[in-house]
């Protein structure tokens with residue numbers, strides 16, 4: 639399927655005080671893929687929820703310092719590009735997906 643698809647309501651990322659929670663990674667499923675979504679520095683980001691090394695699920699970790707962190711073998715990935723910045727050398731970059739907000743929902747495109 640091409641194009642943007644609704645993946646979650648923005649309310650999934652609100653704190654009890656109604657503020658957007660930075661750095662938390664939530665897991666969703668889209669077109670058979672596990673997608674991690676996080677709010678960081680004013681916008682939403684989407685990426686594969688599975689570490690390219692040993693498939694650790696990032697929703698058990700966080701986004702911080704503009705990076706996605708894997709605590710298992712210390713893999714580090716750039717939040718914008720998915721580039722591997724640290725950890726095992728024999729792994730691929732992290733797939734990054736396009737995100738947009740439509741009303742009170744978050745949409746992700748796996749192809750655009």
Ligand code: FES
Nearest residue numbers: 689691708711713
């Ligand atoms: S499982 Fe993520 S770096 Fe090994």
